Amino acid sequence: MNEAGICRGETLITDHLVKVYRGAGRPALNELTLSIGEGQIFGLLGPNGAGKTTAISVMNTFLKPTSGSVTICGIDAVKYPRHAKKLIGYVPQDIALYPDLSVRENLGFFGRIYGLRGKELEQRIVECAEFVGLEGNLDQRVFTLSGGMKRRANLAAGLIHEPKVLFLDEPTVGIDPQSRNLILERLATLKDKTTMVYTTHYMREAELLCSHVVIMDTGEIIAEGTPEDLLSRDPSSTNLEELFITLTGKQLRD
Amino acid sequence: MLKIWSCVRKELLLLFRDRAGLLVIFLMPVVLVIIVTLVQENVLKSMGETKIQVLFLDRDLSEVGRQMEETVRKSDAVIIVKEIAGKQIDVEWAKLAVAKGNFQCAVVIPEGTTKAFKKKAREAVENSLSASSAKARVRKERPRDEAPRFLIYFDPALSETLRLGLASLFEKVSMDIEMKEKMRVFSEVLPVHLTAAAKKAMGPLWSEETRKMVPSARIEWDNTPIIVVEEKTAQYGAPVLRPNTVQQNVPAWTLFGMFFIVVPLAGSLIRERQTGMLTRLFVMPLSYLAMISGKIVSFVIICMVQFALIMAIGRFVLPIFGAPVLNVGSSPAALVLIAVSAGLAASGYGILLGTVARTYEQASMFGAVSVVICAALGGIMVPVYVMPKVMQSISILSPLSWGLRAFQEVFVRGGTVRSVLPDTLLMLLFFVTTTLIAWFYMSQRGRTRIQ
Numbered sequence: 176m177n178e179a180g181i182c183r184g185e186t187l188i189t190d191h192l193v194k195v196y197r198g199a200g201r202p203a204l205n206e207l208t209l210s211i212g213e214g215q216i217f218g219l220l221g222p223n224g225a226g227k228t229t230a231i232s233v234m235n236t237f238l239k240p241t242s243g244s245v246t247i248c249g250i251d252a253v254k255y256p257r258h259a260k261k262l263i264g265y266v267p268q269d270i271a272l273y274p275d276l277s278v279r280e281n282l283g284f285f286g287r288i289y290g291l292r293g294k295e296l297e298q299r300i301v302e303c304a305e306f307v308g309l310e311g312n313l314d315q316r317v318f319t320l321s322g323g324m325k326r327r328a329n330l331a332a333g334l335i336h337e338p339k340v341l342f343l344d345e346p347t348v349g350i351d352p353q354s355r356n357l358i359l360e361r362l363a364t365l366k367d368k369t370t371m372v373y374t375t376h377y378m379r380e381a382e383l384l385c386s387h388v389v390i391m392d393t394g395e396i397i398a399e400g401t402p403e404d405l406l407s408r409d410p411s412s413t414n415l416e417e418l419f420i421t422l423t424g425k426q427l428r429d
Numbered sequence: 430m431l432k433i434w435s436c437v438r439k440e441l442l443l444l445f446r447d448r449a450g451l452l453v454i455f456l457m458p459v460v461l462v463i464i465v466t467l468v469q470e471n472v473l474k475s476m477g478e479t480k481i482q483v484l485f486l487d488r489d490l491s492e493v494g495r496q497m498e499e500t501v502r503k504s505d506a507v508i509i510v511k512e513i514a515g516k517q518i519d520v521e522w523a524k525l526a527v528a529k530g531n532f533q534c535a536v537v538i539p540e541g542t543t544k545a546f547k548k549k550a551r552e553a554v555e556n557s558l559s560a561s562s563a564k565a566r567v568r569k570e571r572p573r574d575e576a577p578r579f580l581i582y583f584d585p586a587l588s589e590t591l592r593l594g595l596a597s598l599f600e601k602v603s604m605d606i607e608m609k610e611k612m613r614v615f616s617e618v619l620p621v622h623l624t625a626a627a628k629k630a631m632g633p634l635w636s637e638e639t640r641k642m643v644p645s646a647r648i649e650w651d652n653t654p655i656i657v658v659e660e661k662t663a664q665y666g667a668p669v670l671r672p673n674t675v676q677q678n679v680p681a682w683t684l685f686g687m688f689f690i691v692v693p694l695a696g697s698l699i700r701e702r703q704t705g706m707l708t709r710l711f712v713m714p715l716s717y718l719a720m721i722s723g724k725i726v727s728f729v730i731i732c733m734v735q736f737a738l739i740m741a742i743g744r745f746v747l748p749i750f751g752a753p754v755l756n757v758g759s760s761p762a763a764l765v766l767i768a769v770s771a772g773l774a775a776s777g778y779g780i781l782l783g784t785v786a787r788t789y790e791q792a793s794m795f796g797a798v799s800v801v802i803c804a805a806l807g808g809i810m811v812p813v814y815v816m817p818k819v820m821q822s823i824s825i826l827s828p829l830s831w832g833l834r835a836f837q838e839v840f841v842r843g844g845t846v847r848s849v850l851p852d853t854l855l856m857l858l859f860f861v862t863t864t865l866i867a868w869f870y871m872s873q874r875g876r877t878r879i880q
Contacts, residue, residue, distance in 0.1 A: 234714045260714040269705030273439070275446040280439075287435035288715050332709075342712075 185246075186370040187211040187234065187340055192243035194229050194394075202241070203229040205394040211387070214366045218385030218402075219374045220415075222423050226394040227374040228268070228344055234372065235265050235342045241353055261289070264338030264369075270325045271332070276317035278309055278328050281317060281334050289336035299326045303331040304418065308357055323354030330358060334365075343363070343373045360383050378416035388415070392423050432715055437730070443697065444731060450693040454731060455738065458686025462739055463747065464679040465810075470752050479880040481595070484535035485509040486525045491543035493606060497536075497579070500602045507598070527582045534587070534595055537580040550610040551618075558615075578635020579603060642861050675753045679743035680836030681809040684829050686739065687732045687771050688800045691779035694728050695792035698783025717868065725776045725864075732772030758839040763846045767839070770856035771832040777863035778828075784867040803827040831855045 192207040213218045219227045232238040234245050236256040245252040249329060252259035272281045282300045291299055303387075304310045307327035318323060330346055341411050343362070347355045362371065375381055381388055382402045390398040390405075398405055402415055413419035442638055483501070487494035510532070512518060523535040528792055581599055583592050623643045628635045701707045710720055743755030757764060779796070786792035804810060806820070807829030813821055824830045835852035838844030 232708075237712050257714060261713065263712060264654045265709060265712040267709055269708075271705040271709040273443060273706070275443055276439070280442060284435055284439045285713070286433055288710075288713050290431075290714075292431075331744055 185210050186213045186215075186248055187217075187372065188244075188246040189230075189234060190246075192230070192233055192245065193241045194226075194233055194238060195241045202394050204233065204240070206395065207243070207391075207394070209396075211341065211370055211372065213370055214368075215387050216362070216366055216371045216385045218374055218381040219372060219391065220376075220378070220381055220388060220419060221374075221391035224393075225391040225423075227391060229394070230391070231342050231344050231372060231374060235263050235266075236260055261336075262339040264333040264336065264341040266333035266341065266343045266346045268348060270317075270329050272317045272325065272328055275316060277314050277316050278304060278320075278331070279313040281328065282332060285332045286335045288385040290330065291336060299335055299337075303334050306334065306361055323350040326350045326354060327358060330361075338369060339371045341369050341371045343371060345375055346373075347375065353409050354378070378414065378419055382415045383386045390419060390423070397423070433722045433726065436720060437478065438729045440697070440724055440727035444693065444727065447693065450696075453685065453689055453692060455735060457689065458682050458735060458739055459742060462678055462682035462742055463750070465682065466674050466743075466747055466752055467750050469674040469678065481506060481533045481591070482508050482510050483595075484518055484526065484532050485497070485862045486518055486523055486537045487511070488520075488521055488540045489538045489542040490540075493543040493546050493577075494538045495595075496606045496609075497538060497602055500605060501598070504598060506594070508579075524582050526643050527584050530584050530586050533591070535582040535584070535597065539578070539580070542577045542579075545608065545821075546607075547614075550607065554611055554614040554618055558618060562690045584751055592679055595843045600649065602697070648852050665703055672755050675743055675747055675755045676837070676840050677812060679739060679747075679755050680840060681804075683736055683739040683768075684807075684832040684836070685800070685804050685809050686735045687768075687832075688775045688778070688803065688829060689797070690728050690731060690772075690775050691782055691796040691800060692793050694724060694776060694779030695783030695786060695796055696789050697724065699786060699789045699792055703789075717871065721780060721864070721867075724780065725773065728776045728779065729769060729772035733768055733773060736768040736772075756840060758841075758843060759838055760843075760845045763839045763844060763849045764836075766773065766846055766853050767832060767835045767849055767856075770835075770853040770860075771828075773860040774828045774856040777860035777867075781863040781867040781870075784870050803829050806830065808833050828856055831859075 187209070188211070189207055192204050193202050194204040195202045203356065207226075207230055209217075209300045219230060221227050229238065232254070233240045236245075236248075236252050236259055240253060243253075247259045248262055250259045250262070273284070276284070279300055282303055283296060286296045286299055300313070301310065304313050307330050309324060309327055309331065312324060312328075317328060319329060326346065326349075330343075333341060333343070347358055350358075359380060362373075365371065366386075371383060373381070385402065388398075388400065388402055388405060389396050398408075398418075400408075405416065406412060406420055409418050409421060412421055444454075485498060485501070487498065498509060502509055510518075520537055523532075523537070526532050527535045574834050579599065581596065583595070587595075620643055624640060627643055631639060696781075698707075701710070740755065740757060744757070745823065748754045782792050786795065804827075806824045807813075807827035808816075809822060809829055813824045813830060818825060831852040835844075835849040835856075838849050838852070842848075
């Protein structure tokens with residue numbers, strides 16, 4: 176990262192990441208090596224249990240890898256997680272907001288944790304709310320919001336400090352097409368200043384949004400490239416979903 | 430520091446919006462302290478502070494009955510009831526009334542008691558004065574008349590302490606009467622014996638003039654006590670107050686309320702874990718220490734508000750209902766130290782519970798039950814000194830007993846910061862231990878990275 180706080184070149188690099196959970200027979204992540212450039216929207220696809228959430232959890236410093244390294248904007252995130260955390264935004268699968276606090280209070284709390292104060296914080300709260308279309312709901316308590324609005328508020332909380340790298344773990348689960356469309360549209364506008372790692376089960380979403388896609392299964396990468404590249408490698412698949420089924424099989428995953 | 434303050438602000442906001450939590454934290458201890466204090470106040474009154482009605486059935490209608498009634502009437506503890514609705518009381522009716530609990534006690538003085546009593550007194554004195562004579566020895570060998578008896582019937586539900594108190598009152602009264610009668614007979618018989626002995630010793634020298642020289646004993650004895658029993662309360666330092674229901678219940682239920690914060694505190698941790706909030710927080714530049722400190726500080730603030738509120742109730746509300754005014758001692762610094770230590774101990778326990786429990790239901794059930802058990806052991810419901818020895822030795826393990834002991838030290842014994850230090854240090858040690866165990870458990874879970 177240079178003095179202006181801009182990451183140049185590869186924003187996120189993982190090198191032979193391995194994560195083995197205590198008592199597990201096989202690694203949840205097996206030698207995961209990725210290189211994600213600045214401004215990329217990096218899709219992490221895979222069936223249930225493929226290791227997507229583990230990969231995100233290791234990359235965002237929540238989990239310590241069994242071996243391997245993670246570098247974010249030049250900072251070794253395994254050795255110096257505190258420094259790396261300041262650069263990271265995280266939008267979890269769950270609505271990780273306090274239901275009894277208003278949107279403004281939730282965003283204010285997260286902003287203060289990132290060191291924002293006073294007018295700067297107020298400004299960011301309003302900007303983030305506008306970004307996700309919740310400017311009219313800032314003083315509404317989260318539990319009174321609709322499912323789609325909660326998802327958007329969840330996204331806003333991950334953006335409050337303008338992260339360099341944003342991890343999005345299935346951010347559009349269980350919402351209506353309108354809210355999903357808004358989220359995807361808005362995320363696409365962020366790519367100039369934010370690198371994104373995105374997991375989803377909606378292949379169409381990944382096809383539309385992601386500049387680069389990795390398909391994982393059993394903790395390993397089984398295909399990698401731009402959506403167009405991947406489809407060109409298998410002429411029998413007309414879209415990413417068909418390719419995904421071809422690569423991961425039709426067997427049900429728990 | 431600013432991050433901790435952000436967490437405190439967030440926790441306080443959440444707490445004030447949690448109506449059920451507020452009821453548990455504030456309303457429950459307030460209601461408990463008022464109800465329990467007033468109930469106990471009434472029980473204590475019925476156990477000694479109000480006069481006890483005693484049915485008094487004098488079938489003797491003579492000296493002993495009159496003296497007995499007169500002496501018992503002088504006691505502050507007893508009201509004598511001799512007739513009901515203007516009618517004399519029947520012995521069987523009296524026994525039934527006492528058995529039913531309508532009266533706590535009935536005293537029956539049978540007919541002929543005075544006659545028998547006087548005969549026994551004279552016999553006793555005569556025996557004493559002639560103890561060495563052959564005549565007396567012969568008399569001693571004769572079968573004796575049975576001593577006259579008072580009958581006292583007690584309510585079976587009467588407390589043992591009160592029963593013993595009443596029994597000893599009647600024993601004392603009967604001893605007084607017996608002593609007076611013996612002295613009266615003694616003063617009557619002694620000059621006769623002395624005259625006879627002197628006459629025998631002087632033989633022909635005995636005259637009417639020497640008879641006048643034989644001293645007569647006084648019948649009226651000086652009632653000034655020879656030994657005075659003075660009651661005082663042992664104390665050190667500042668003057669000691671007599672413990673009462675308010676002095677016992679206000680600190681006791683304050684501590685109970687404080688420790689009940691373990692339920693909302695553990696609940697907040699579990700909810701954060703279940704909703705993914707904890708994951709989000711761990712990905713943010715917020716250390717586990719700062720996050721936990723935020724919770725601890727906010728819950729200690731809540732404990733201090735609870736403390737102030739319940740103290741105010743003891744001071745201003747309970748007296749309205751006739752209970753004594755709470756006396757808070759003379760060391761506010763010691764009180765604050767105890768309250769903060771108790772708040773920290775409760776917070777540490779809440780953090781541990783919230784870390785170890787898997788669900789909110791587990792935490793709320795176990796938390797509430799364990800606090801009630803610790804309260805019972807710690808002397809919150811019943812003072813420790815009335816517990817059996819085994820329970821007393823177990824009670825020292827309860828953090829609530831440390832807190833209560835420290836409060837009593839200040840409220841009743843005039844304790845200072847120095848004298849409450851051992852108990853406050855125990856509570857602080859409990860806080861440190863529980864928090865460290867929680868931290869260790871969290872780090873051993875292996876899923877999160879604690880920094």
